[in-house]
Amino acid sequence: MTVIYGHRGAKGEAPENTLASFQRCLEHGVTRCELDLHLSRDGELMVIHDATLKRTTGHRGKVSQHSAEELMQHDARLGCPPWLQPCPIPRLEELFQRCPFEHWQLEVKSASRVRAARTVQAIEALASRYNLLDKVTVTSSSREVLRALNRLTPNLKRGLVAEYAWLDPIKVARHHGCHLLALNWTLCTPERLLKAQKAGLHVSVWTVNEPALMRRLADFGADSIITDFPGLATVTLKS
Incomplete structure (x- = not known):
């Protein structure tokens, strides 16, 4: 059975990567989520997709230039579905405390060797x-991050985020000892899906927002889909 992950919580319904978005996801009965992480200046794991603040908060500067306390003062509702209450950038710790997800895909963007090391070690510690070690998979398209996971935090499960097929994503995932392959939906053919599953990979397909595509991927046998609309996906896949 194909399971559902909320993309950045419920990105299509609430401000992405905020507590409100993850709570909305849970309200739909979807108990798995995908989110993005960057380190603050003082080494806190902050839940935000971009390396900069501009798109979701309107403020200038990089996430890494601000302390966690400063980042939590920023309202991350810009360019998102309308929402009445302010939505601060959350720390991952706050979500761990308040959101009882049964599994978390934690995506780490590309990073320098030093920053990749600091990030994966912070995830493992938290x-x-x-x-929650058995409920977390750290995903990335960055070879630097995947190497850091292998080298420094072998207890953490890891996944490759694959958007393009110019390198065989299954080979790359196996090379880095991945447990999960987060595959762009355009790459998810029945043949590639079956080959990945035979290689022992959980295949999680993103970002799947159309009901017809949800049903098609479920028919293919995708292990999970990542969607901006977890409520719609629940209704679609139940029917």
Whole structure:
């Protein structure tokens, strides 16, 4: 059965990567989520997609130039579905405390060797503190991040985010010891899906927002889909 992950919470219904978005996802009965992480200046794991603040908050500067306390003062509702209450950029720790997801895909964007190392070690420390090591998969398209996961945090499950097929995503995933392949839906042919599953990979397809595509991928046998509309996906796949 194809399971559902909320993309940045419920990105199509609430401000992405905010507590409100993850709570909306849970309200739909979707207990798996995908989110994005960047380190603050003081080493906190902050839940935000871009390396800069402009798109979701209207402020200038990089996430890495601000402390967690400063970042939590920024309202991340810009360019998102209308929302009445302010939505601060959350720390991952706050979500671990308040959102009882049964599985988390934590995507780490490309990073320098040093920053990749700091990020994966921070994830491992936080997941250990909240007894969530078995409920977390760290995903990335960055070879630097995947190498850091292998080298420094072998206890963390890892996944390759694949958007293009110029390198065989299954080979790359196996090379880095991945458990999961987060595959752009345009790459998800029945043949590639079956080959990946035979290689022992959970195939999670993104970003799937059309009901017809949801049904087609479920018919193909995709292990999971990542969607901006977890409520719509629940209704679609139940029917």
